[in-house]
Amino acid sequence: MRTPRDSPLVELTDVELSLGGRPLWRGLTLSIRPGEFIAVLGPNGSGKTSLLRMLLGQLRATAGSVEVAGSVGYVPQQHADDADPLAVRGLDLVGFGVDGASWGVGWRHRRRRRRLVAAAVAQVDAARFASRPFGLLSGGEQQRLRVAQALTRDPELLLCDEPMSSLDPGSGQRILELLDQRRRTEGTALVFVTHEINPVLPYVDRVLYLVGGRFVIGTPDEVMTTDVLSALYGSRVDVARIGARLVVLGAEDGHHCADESVLGG
Ligand SMILES: Nc1ncnc2c1ncn2[C@@H]1O[C@H](COP(=O)(O)OP(=O)(O)OP(=O)(O)O)[C@@H](O)[C@H]1O
Known part of the structure; x- marks a missing residue:
């Protein structure tokens, strides 16, 4: 039996995950409903893959509670x-x-x-x-x-770890459309780790942005702003909109630095 649309598939309450004695994050509270599309962003080493591994049951939270209902798929x-x-x-x-x-x-x-x-x-x-x-x-x-x-x-919950990396924009778009269709027809929730916000912007419901042990979660409009990302990184980060695209300048990460800041197609 599938999880009803109004019941959460994932319930994280005040979760801490430490690896090698170092906390990746603390106090993560997040509920994911069927059919939701959540993008997980953040610099290298911020714990995006580790979050997926925790949801898969491969890593144990060091504090808080992790509940995952239903079947889980992993790309x-x-x-x-x-x-x-x-x-x-x-x-x-x-x-x-x-x-x-x-x-x-x-x-x-x-x-x-x-x-x-x-x-x-x-x-x-x-x-x-x-x-x-x-x-x-x-x-x-x-x-x-x-x-x-x-x-x-x-799967009722599909965890995707950078499924579009090294794909040309057309192939990446195709994967996204496929996953989007799956969540609409089957109610599969997507947790989607990506370094490229722009391709997923038309689909995504919420963004979880992890940086150096801290995080923010909210809609793209709430999270992808100069004020919010500057506070998260602890240094000036500029977010500009060019048409439907976001340009992020100044984040301290190779994937988000000025040269590559038009994130994806
Ligand atoms: N089993 C482990 N034991 C100790 N440290 C680990 C373990 N697995 C991962 N780490 C460390 O935890 C941190 C987060 O790793 P993770 O792979 O989750 O980051 P990420 O955000 O997915 O990075 P990337 O964008 O480079 O893929 C890294 O510093 C990594 O070296």
């Missing part, structure tokens, strides 16, 4: 896959999602596996290339199949 950061990428077909990679969720043998399992894989591949519109060796696919095609792998678990 990891892009990395060289352990398996030989030429030996693994796209369909096989998607199938690993089913295998990880349930063990089974025999024709019944195989038939169920095939059905789940085909449905997930169809959802990301990847049937055309899914039988090719994974390593020969483009970055965008590979990323669509990673999303399909996460969808085999029919």
Whole structure:
């Protein structure tokens, strides 16, 4: 049974997460409802991936309470896959999602596996290339199949770690549209780590911005302002709007410095 739309999928209350004896943040209180799209922003090392790992149950909060209801899917950061990428077909990679969720043998399992894989591949519109060796696919095609792998678990909460990094703007847009459609049709909540606010701005409900142990959370209009980001960084950060885009100047992070401050397409 799926979580009702008005019940939270995630309830974080006064959470602290410390790693290696260093608190990444304290006092994080956040409730996430079905269908919500939350972007997680912040400089390198601010704890974005660690937040996802905490929601996945891989890291334990050092204080406070973490409640996650329902099934969770995970789209990891892009990395060289352990398996030989030429030996693994796209369909096989998607199938690993089913295998990880349930063990089974025999024709019944195989038939169920095939059905789940085909449905997930169809959802990301990847049937055309899914039988090719994974390593020969483009970055965008590979990323669509990673999303399909996460969808085999029919997640109510989908955690995405920079799913658009190293994709061209068109492929990144495609992934976003796909995820946005999924949250609208299935009520899947998205927690989406990204260094690029502009591509997600049209979709996002709230932004969680982590910097040096502190955070702010709110709508993009509330968070992405000169005053709020300057207070968060503890130094002058300018946020300007150019048309529908945000330009962030002066944040002390390679991804947000002046040269690259038009964040994404
Ligand atoms: N298991 C661990 N033990 C100790 N320290 C860790 C562990 N995992 C991560 N860290 C440290 O915690 C900090 C946050 O790491 P995390 O990967 O969550 O940051 P991030 O915001 O996702 O960074 P990036 O933008 O570079 O991906 C980093 O300083 C990292 O070195």
